[in-house]
Amino acid sequence: MEPVVWLGDGIEIVDQTRLPWEEVCLRLSTCQEVAAAINEMRVRGAPVIGIAAAYGIALGARSIEAPDKESFLADLSRMAEMLACTRPTAVNLFKAIDRMLSAAGGGGDAATIKASLVAEAEAIHAEERAATRSISRLGAELIRDGSTIITHCNAGPLATGGYGTALGVIIEAKRQDKAIAVLATETRPLLQGARLTMWELMREGIPVTLITDSMAGHFINRGDVDCALVGADRIAANGDVANKIGTYALAVLARENGVPFYVAAPTSTIDLSLASGDGIPIEQRRPDEVTLIRGMSIAPQGAPAANPAFDVTPHRYVSAIVTDRGILREPYVSTIPRVLSRASTTGG
Amino acid sequence: MEPVVWLGDGIEIVDQTRLPWEEVCLRLSTCQEVAAAINEMRVRGAPVIGIAAAYGIALGARSIEAPDKESFLADLSRMAEMLACTRPTAVNLFKAIDRMLSAAGGGGDAATIKASLVAEAEAIHAEERAATRSISRLGAELIRDGSTIITHCNAGPLATGGYGTALGVIIEAKRQDKAIAVLATETRPLLQGARLTMWELMREGIPVTLITDSMAGHFINRGDVDCALVGADRIAANGDVANKIGTYALAVLARENGVPFYVAAPTSTIDLSLASGDGIPIEQRRPDEVTLIRGMSIAPQGAPAANPAFDVTPHRYVSAIVTDRGILREPYVSTIPRVLSRASTTGG
Numbered sequence: 001m002e003p004v005v006w007l008g009d010g011i012e013i014v015d016q017t018r019l020p021w022e023e024v025c026l027r028l029s030t031c032q033e034v035a036a037a038i039n040e041m042r043v044r045g046a047p048v049i050g051i052a053a054a055y056g057i058a059l060g061a062r063s064i065e066a067p068d069k070e071s072f073l074a075d076l077s078r079m080a081e082m083l084a085c086t087r088p089t090a091v092n093l094f095k096a097i098d099r100m101l102s103a104a105g106g107g108g109d110a111a112t113i114k115a116s117l118v119a120e121a122e123a124i125h126a127e128e129r130a131a132t133r134s135i136s137r138l139g140a141e142l143i144r145d146g147s148t149i150i151t152h153c154n155a156g157p158l159a160t161g162g163y164g165t166a167l168g169v170i171i172e173a174k175r176q177d178k179a180i181a182v183l184a185t186e187t188r189p190l191l192q193g194a195r196l197t198m199w200e201l202m203r204e205g206i207p208v209t210l211i212t213d214s215m216a217g218h219f220i221n222r223g224d225v226d227c228a229l230v231g232a233d234r235i236a237a238n239g240d241v242a243n244k245i246g247t248y249a250l251a252v253l254a255r256e257n258g259v260p261f262y263v264a265a266p267t268s269t270i271d272l273s274l275a276s277g278d279g280i281p282i283e284q285r286r287p288d289e290v291t292l293i294r295g296m297s298i299a300p301q302g303a304p305a306a307n308p309a310f311d312v313t314p315h316r317y318v319s320a321i322v323t324d325r326g327i328l329r330e331p332y333v334s335t336i337p338r339v340l341s342r343a344s345t346t347g348g
Numbered sequence: 349m350e351p352v353v354w355l356g357d358g359i360e361i362v363d364q365t366r367l368p369w370e371e372v373c374l375r376l377s378t379c380q381e382v383a384a385a386i387n388e389m390r391v392r393g394a395p396v397i398g399i400a401a402a403y404g405i406a407l408g409a410r411s412i413e414a415p416d417k418e419s420f421l422a423d424l425s426r427m428a429e430m431l432a433c434t435r436p437t438a439v440n441l442f443k444a445i446d447r448m449l450s451a452a453g454g455g456g457d458a459a460t461i462k463a464s465l466v467a468e469a470e471a472i473h474a475e476e477r478a479a480t481r482s483i484s485r486l487g488a489e490l491i492r493d494g495s496t497i498i499t500h501c502n503a504g505p506l507a508t509g510g511y512g513t514a515l516g517v518i519i520e521a522k523r524q525d526k527a528i529a530v531l532a533t534e535t536r537p538l539l540q541g542a543r544l545t546m547w548e549l550m551r552e553g554i555p556v557t558l559i560t561d562s563m564a565g566h567f568i569n570r571g572d573v574d575c576a577l578v579g580a581d582r583i584a585a586n587g588d589v590a591n592k593i594g595t596y597a598l599a600v601l602a603r604e605n606g607v608p609f610y611v612a613a614p615t616s617t618i619d620l621s622l623a624s625g626d627g628i629p630i631e632q633r634r635p636d637e638v639t640l641i642r643g644m645s646i647a648p649q650g651a652p653a654a655n656p657a658f659d660v661t662p663h664r665y666v667s668a669i670v671t672d673r674g675i676l677r678e679p680y681v682s683t684i685p686r687v688l689s690r691a692s693t694t695g696g
Contacts, residue, residue, distance in 0.1 A: 186536070211653065218593060290560060294641070294644050301368075304557045304558065311566040
């Protein structure tokens, strides 16, 4: 199931808030609708957020009827700002927006720019799809036959387009006939693990067992887990990784028990402008995502709650980062710039 | 609110599965009803399970109309076995049952034994209440003014009788006018933190913020937490601690960040018969406690799930164990037997 499909005059997305109960597709025709869908996490996952935002700008450009190029670009810039305000942590969003604005500045009349923006969004989409294919193949080398892999949140096709990052690696290992099993953490508060990872892996016929986030340490400590494998929302220049809240705990538990902790993410997730994870903004979402589950209260009336959506895992806990351009290891401060300076080897 | 009240011909319990939405008391008149209430976690928390089981045996004894003492004791033994099958991890259950069976063997006719069983159950209840008072006072010395304390699951008055263990310490620190704040983990799957700890601390006027279990590491790593404080279901002779699933992860995260990790539990929770935590049986509960929340599905139809209810925290992660007879530190293998050999100093 494709998380985002370009229709020529809009995009169709899978409403990820309604899975696994309903498979509902939404048609989004305006930049505003795309921004709302990102903010409400109907479309989610760092790479897919970038793809959706790119199409959002292409759709926004189509709606602009400006008298001159200057005001066209001013209108487009306002739309880009609206998209940039939807979610602060995943860098793919900002990179996609920057790339679209660069494409808009490429010259020609409004009609030419509008066409080039659609082409640029389609290029971003195609590159992200290709990156997941490359990540899946490279990462599968890390998965030994007979492994049990623990994953957190959802870094599958829904989150990334194409094959998925962390789940792409797992699915590829299965296709290589490796006997693997997966422990999927439910990933409170929004249960992307229970809802989406379980759904994707069960459809692939991969043996997967759901656990609460609190159980990860128990199974790792018992020796039931061979590696941990997650996606990423932003990776700093030193290899610090922002990912779904709970990732840091999983990384600490893995290292404490001598279990490798792998991150799988496209190079578009790397933010060289940040020297370390300290500078990554952590999205704070509504407390009622914690106090309500499917609309039902789980706490006393008026209970205060905190809801940071991400945490930062220091690079020293990260055994390897699987990118579309190779598997990176410490010292990330050297290996990350090196891989980014190389030409892409994904080959589409 | 008292979790268990002896009525003379039954007990009244607070149905902890219905808090915080409804404050419902249940009247239990038979040993079978008590066993079912423990199994279904309507009455829960290691010390309170022991108290309820003791009353369950006293109630069971009342119902026995055996022709002679031998068959009376045989009937009573069957009831004890039924109670012992309800939950395997909390040792207080087995200690209370053993103590009641010893009391039954004390001589006299059936009427005398029935009366002495009621007296023994009331003694267990009173001792557990007194123990929590002592734990609260001793433990409060560990809480510095201005502290933020993270706790997991529920070790308050509902779980322990009296003042609570971990929450008793927190409540006592507040009564000593220390400025404290609490982070309460929701404690999936059954949400005792969100439902019960939040309810108890909000009633006490203690500033408390609900977080998901997955957020604990993030807040500890940010430096927002001064200590972790939890209860226990069974403590082995070497200081290994079985407690609600997720406790091990919290302990690892605390130590990784130089934050003290404290356990508060009555000496009745210590099991000297086990040299280490390896021997502690871990209760495996129904998978649908993970896949359903308040009866609503959170995962795809047929999703496999695991549900270990407890984990074991190795003693090396435990900074101190606050018991009713003193604060214990490493080497627990020496300090635990020493405190158990001393006469109780709780003084009621």
